[in-house]
């Protein structure tokens with residue numbers, strides 16, 4: 001490929017990234033400050049940008065540039081990654097007919113309406129027919145993209161490229177087997193009490209800002225605002241925003257959300273944007289993104305040294321709270337078996353994900369019929385978590401994802417926890433002062449390590465390779481189980497039996 005062709009390709013792809021950045025800003029605005037009456041116009045604006053972006057991607061010149069790039073004998077590391085990333089995206093977009101795209105869009109829209117209604121009335125039968133359509137169309141889409149591969153893996157690829165179904169199947173099975181006894185041991189120990197409120201909101205915002213800045217979040221390249229559900233964005237250079245949902249009665253869930261989104265935004269703020277247009281200046285996968293949020297939220301943010309640092313910050317903003325570090329540490333690490341994924345603690349959370357992964361896989365391998373989902377769901381909750389949903393609204397209907405055909409999305413949450421545990425274990429060895437630093441609120445060396453090994457790499461390699469380069473051949477399942485037993489041992493006094 002000629003240098004001029006490479007320059008033309010990256011200029012063209014750079015424009016797609018800019019369009020996506022604009023869509024991102026509009027989406028952020030929609031969830032924060034947009035007046036309600038602008039919803040119709042906003043939909044039109046986003047649809048136009050989305051069409052422009054799609055047309056640029058499937059432009060025949062992109063196919064020609066891609067072929068030239070793939071045939072190029074001595075590509076550098078960025079060009080290599082571009083050939084891989086662009087090749088995948090381009091073939092995914094081109095492989096699916098516009099007719100199938102339309103049918104899927106209609107099914108998603110029907111799916112969302114049916115799911116709302118089904119959840120409200122707790123009646124799975126309202127959702128079942130359209131869910132069946134969504135599964136069938138997703139299978140058709142997977143076959144159109146690559147008929148030679150496991151359909152679930154093709155769907156998984158849009159979130160976690162480079163991760164195989166087989167690796168997930170084996171990691172999740174081992175993790176499940178290790179988590180069930182931990183959760184049983186915790187359930188048999190005396191319960192921990194949550195922190196009592198209320199916590200004045202203005203003071204909470206100041207505290208959340210101080211904690212985000214303390215971790216290294218650059219407020220000159222981002223901002224923190226309120227939204228119904230916390231989220232983070234990355235719109236391009238100098239623009240990685242976070243939001244929080246703070247409530248007077250629950251200090252720690254609001255703060256945990258902020259630390260989580262800060263972790264995502266630190267990743268975005270650390271990606272070299274000079275790579276605009278190469279496909280390399282982006283996060284490598286959803287699972288890797290989630291590893292960054294969960295590393296800060298859980299591994300660092302629920303540790304005893306962090307609780308010491310945080311207790312001082314809380315005392316500054318709430319002088320009358322008299323909260324000591326030990327009480328805070330125990331409250332940060334409460335574990336409770338529950339029905340709802342989004343309310344789950346860091347230990348039980350993974351079982352909520354594993355249930356969904358196992359069911360999705362069974363659906364796509366034809367081992368489970370849609371009509372049998374509620375019974376299969378309830379059975380797994382009973383055996384893995386020891387709880388039985390009293391109705392489908394608090395069971396199989398609780399999450400929105402399937403109504404949008406987002407099959408293959410859930411695993412990224414637990415993949416994030418697995419990667420985060422190995423990052424933590426590696427950092428502990430590489431940085432002997434790690435926990436002293438955390439206790440003093442010095443997070444710079446930790447962030448620098450993540451910048452070098454994760455953020456700065458961008459999408460030069462696929463996520464599993466980035467993780468392997470960073471942590472060596474570590475066993476993520478063992479790292480996560482060892483960490484959870486150790487942390488929960490300090491809170492609940494549970495001891496890991498040998499052989500578990």
Ligand SMILES: [Zn+2]
Pocket residue numbers: 260264290293
């Ligand atoms: Zn997240």
